[in-house]
Amino acid sequence: KNQVEQSPQSLIILEGKNCTLQCNYTVSPFSNLRWYKQDTGRGPVSLTIMTFSENTKSNGRYTATLDADTKQSSLHITASQLSDSASYICVVSAGGGSQGNLIFGKGTKLSVKP
């Protein structure tokens, strides 16, 4: 069964600190893995998309890694800001092309405190 599991479920950190969110998946065949940020009451916004051959991709203070062998991905946030408080969702695409089946993780809720 295709699944995407994220950890931790929630996380509280102090402003300026770094943190790492985890995403483990059992999806086959694998197409790509995406990280989204969702502010409360808003739609998700794309942070990164990685295909099988990509190990690391950065978007500002966000750096995503992908280990296709162990089927694990992480999202590292550097020098956190209050505006980073949001839910972070890992989405894995199964199958080929743009019509691939999308498997959503339940998200990690990050709270950055002053």
Added chain:
Amino acid sequence: GAVVSQHPSRVICKSGTSVKIECRSLDFQATTMFWYRQFPKKSLMLMATSNEGSKATYEQGVEKDKFLINHASLTLSTLTVTSAHPEDSSFYICSAIRSGANTGELFFGEGSRLTVL
């Protein structure tokens, strides 16, 4: 960057009425759009896949007669909640895949909050 617009962002209606939510891709064509429902503090739940020019594909447990989806053009999909009940109150989000992109980049709308009284 690509933008997906939803309208309305908030809607309040009475039980028994129908509500239509629009999802538009503003600067790209989208042959496929997705509709999701999200309860408070929960993850997105895929309701249906909307394909331009054909019938939508509904996920198991989603009533197709309750949630009518029409994808009439490459830039517009609509979700109509028919005979709304208070339990239909939720946050509805659409997304669209940019046609032709190798990785099928997915863009989400801002969401529409439905409250049924």
